[in-house]
Amino acid sequence: MAEIQEKGGGGGKGGKKRSKKQSTKIDMTPMVDLGFLLLTFFILTTTFAKPQTMEINMPVKPDKEEEQQALKASNALTLIADENDQLFWYAGLPDAPTAPGMQLTDYSANGLRKILLEKRSNPNLTVLLKQTDKSRYKNMVDMLDEMNITGIRKYAIVDVDPRDTKMITEAKAK
């Protein structure tokens, strides 16, 4: 590569055969190859590993129950993560969900995100994120992530209500 090979230098003169002087130069090309190979390896393997995080602010627990603000049914949207990545949702409050009641969706862009984008027009929308004990941690992160994507600021992680469990069983029985 670096040294261009010449064919038979100065041959065919006859006469004295001069012993050819070996040049003391070393071809450095393989060395360069090796160097850059290592270099690329190190560049590719170094990860500037700083894990991403998602910040969560949980509401401060009020000392008294009375301090809790009541949520208006028209502003409430409940998402319940269940087993096998199923996601149930309904608008309104658990004792009086607005029609069409409990519905099943998924975490894809056409599922949950569509619903959230439709509901987003209401500035007081509060999303209640619930999870049954059979759901996965990933579901929780996915739900929080959708909130982040759709820019909904008011949401809370709350526990599942017994009424919700009942509605889910009914919805599954259908």
Next chain:
Amino acid sequence: MPKVKPHRARPSLDMTPMVDLAFLLVTFFMLISKFAPEEVVVVDTPSSTSDIKLPESDIITITVDKTGRAFYAVGGQQTRLALLDKMAAKYKLNFTAAQKQQFATMESFGVPIEQLQSLLDLSPEERKRAQQPGVPYDSVNNQLGDWIMQTRYSNPKVKIAIKGDNDADVPAIKGVIKTLQDRKVNRFNLITDMEVKPRNL
């Protein structure tokens, strides 16, 4: 007059500076690359579109694996030493100097404090293989909460991050979160992987 023959030198490139450069870069990269800290347990974190970076120092990492075991890690050798002294006083245990030294070098652990001494007595290789049952965080015996409280006493700036596995069940994660909330920690981080944020909503 004989013809003057131009002296033809074979074209050659001296590669030495190139080698120097390459190896300089190699050494540079070798020196700046840090070894990933040894994980006691491997967790596969879910991905999110959040792009907040986790700070390097003053951070408590609570790892929750598939089976719901909690592992506790806090950065900084000095912090760890101070923390162990506080916990030892609280639980009335006496750690030897060697055990304290081991604890200072250990990134994360997942044993109840009663078993911590026997874990610290193991050699590093044995410790890797040792089955760690996780730090208890149930309402009766909430050692995780104590670890967190004592860490916060010794370093008030500390932030808390939860690193949960995709398949960790919710009761476990909720238990950890409840532990935090009971101790008035209402801001914490969830460690996630990268994901591209969809633009066209």
